[in-house]
Amino acid sequence: MSMFKNLSYLAIILLIFSSCSNNATENPSRIQKRDQILSLITPPSLSANLIDLQHFGALGDSLTDNKPAFDKALEKCKALGGGRIIVPPGIYLINGPIHLISNVTLDLQKGAKLVFGSNPEHYLPAVLTSWEGTFLYNYSPFIYAYQADNVAIIGEGVIDGNSKDTFSTWHAKQKPSQTRSRKMNHEDTPIEERVFGEGHYLRPHLVQFFECKNILIEDVTLSNSPFWCVHILKSENVTARRVKFDAFNKNNDGFDPEYSKNILIEDIDFNNADDNVAIKAGRDHEGRKTGITSENIIIRNCRFKGLHGVVIGSEMSAGVQNVFVENCTFGGYCKRGIYLKSNPDRGGFIRDIYVNNVEFDEVEDGFFITSYYHGEGSGYETDIRNIFVDSLRCNKVRNAALVIQGYPTKKVSDIHFSNIQIDTAKTAISFTNAENIVFNNLIIGDEVKVPSHAQ
Template sequence: MKLHNIFLFISICIFGCKAPDDKELSREEKRDAILKQINAPAISTTVLQLTDFGAKGDSISNNKPAFDKAMQASKAKGGAKIVVPAGIYLVNGPIHFVDNTTLELQKGAKLIFGTNAKDYLPVVPTSWEGTFIHNYSPLIYAYQVKNVAIIGDGTIDGNGKDGFSKWYDLQKPSQQLSRKMNHDGTPLKERIFGEGHYLRPHLIQFYDCKNILIEGVTIANSPFWSVHFLKSENITARKVKFNAFNKNNDGFDPEYSKNILIEDVEFNNADDNVAIKAGRDHEGRKTAISSENIIIRNCRFKGLHGVVIGSEMSAGVQNVFVENCTYGGYCKRGIYLKSNPDRGGFIKDIYVNNVEFGAVEDGVFITSFYHGEGKGFATAIENIFIENLKFKSASHAGLVIQGYPDKKVKNVYFTNMKIDFCATAVSLTNTENIVFNDVVIGQEVKIPSAVK
């Protein structure tokens, strides 16, 4: 054998051969490796009382100046915990976070945001349904900051029903314009959506942030999505309660974000409880930052859908774990993966284990044809592992998978799954390698009857 061929053979064995003792990591090992990367930020020992900055919890006084002063004081000190005591605090305008700052809402404290849209100007960098724009400020906004937290037993009320939510019926022209700018690649500096437009702001948004904690608070009455994690990482959200019933009142929306733990959350939302996203269409594919390493555990679902991936997911979603969750009420769908041929990207390595729902319309719904539209950019959906999933009933369908003719949904594994009652048990189209192990839909068939 010639010398260069010997070196080639050795290289192939070193880099291309799998060692006999190498093995695929288990679900638990993959999950635990992700958990090691997620650490809640430390809470500052420097304490600032909001009332020392002129705040009054009388439901009448405007506390926007007090929050601005407290944030600036925190910045000057290199970080602090801003404590809001019991009371009802009207805030006419956004709260903008600074580095190393915790906002603690003590028991009986409630923030209510004003409804004058002009108070949320000037416009700030943000995103709307998967497209980057400049728009009215989110009501609580953290942009390019680190080590921030919202904690306590108090309530954040977006006052959406009496404010921005009324824009829902007016938003279509601006919504379509934002999507056109996305497809056309319009420079971000030209995407200005402020006065004269009707795109509702988020209640809470963390944009390009690191080391985030949300714990204990109740989030209510959002004007749009409740909590949006955008291009952010190392996020812990636990023991949060939602009471958000306006249009598009999702609970948590991670987008272009990674290393996220959502646990012990009590959902009660008019829309998706958790909706994992990764940008829309042209812009999402160009941005190419996948949402990944997301763990959702010990939660109670209630609202439109339990856990959703998409439909804005063009940069891809991977490594999602949904574990040990149950339900607090009705959900239209339990697990919902949705894309269409405008999106592209991928959805892969999704693990659902030990989750239970009550009555739903659809149990598991995976579709490449969301809204029945789109062309040119089919999504790769594969490696979905669903184990120990139960439903009391599914009034429409138990398991639905709709692939794309040229890009089938493949490698979906259902193990130990039970649906007590449903209308249509299984509907599979454009699929490949869908595996069932111990799946019972409807009444389990026991010993066959004998001839009499």
């Protein structure tokens, strides 16, 4: 079936029986593949060296600059070969970034709150980072780990980017530098010449792990971010659990894994003004050149709330594969539930995506694939195939329940829908440039039961 369109408020029951095991409710090959990935993900061991931040002059009075105390504590950790920096209850102003190093744990105890200062000069000199899929030098992320192993951020404290009235306002001014960065990407400008920072308005990330291994982020609350909340860049073996988000500024994505692999995101309470999880793999020329696939990512037992639940793209030019979204529900409204997006500037692929037992309440669109995001691009179509959606439920869909928008020269293919139930939708199904779409137990609208008979 290549196209269903504008089936408003109709109940659809399509039973297409296939011998292919991928349509089974419990797919042994999927479970085996997922469990093999889980076996590769192990949280780091935490250092036994306890470092009390207050021993280095820290004061949680919301007024004292605690940047010097953090720097001294990190020097102590370096001398000891690792350490666990304990941040007691209090409000800690920090005028500048925290640069984590290997074998260091930042332990924010319950009642502890880090509040980052709002002077951009404090986040210079510029550091190597990535901004919307392009490598460049920019203001330092507020918490930044570069080429570090065994790094953790734990505890029931809060990390507050304090950016609503400061860095967040840069969104309106970023266009010239955003355009310049993309031009440098397309022209393969040497990275050392891509210097932004002062005089530009590219907002820094709240937390970034760059070329790191063995990462844990657990129990903390992240709020008021200047840009993306947690950027996992060219990193591997990452565990994120029981994190909470209250992030409502522009582009406040929750987790953004990019060029990264072997990641477990579980038991998260999302509340973001943007994507809850956005899986990326570089933009356009640079992404294709870098060629590091984002893969082996498991998202489970989460509560979605915000713009979109789980997104792949749109910066995904190196490819994304082996993503599992399982046993998740909603904490509130999402514009779209599951959203796969690319355009013909990207290239790359999206494949082997598994969505199992996921529920949304009210959304604009339930499940959406587009190969023509923003209606732009040419020359590098994305290959999107092998997507398996089993037990997806939505209570109310304002616009479209299931959407596939392939590209005329690169159709979306091999998409399997099983056990889909959507109570109401303005448009049930809208598929264009799609092929080999398989349905097994699909109900959109009221289920049709025993047929009526003549009196």
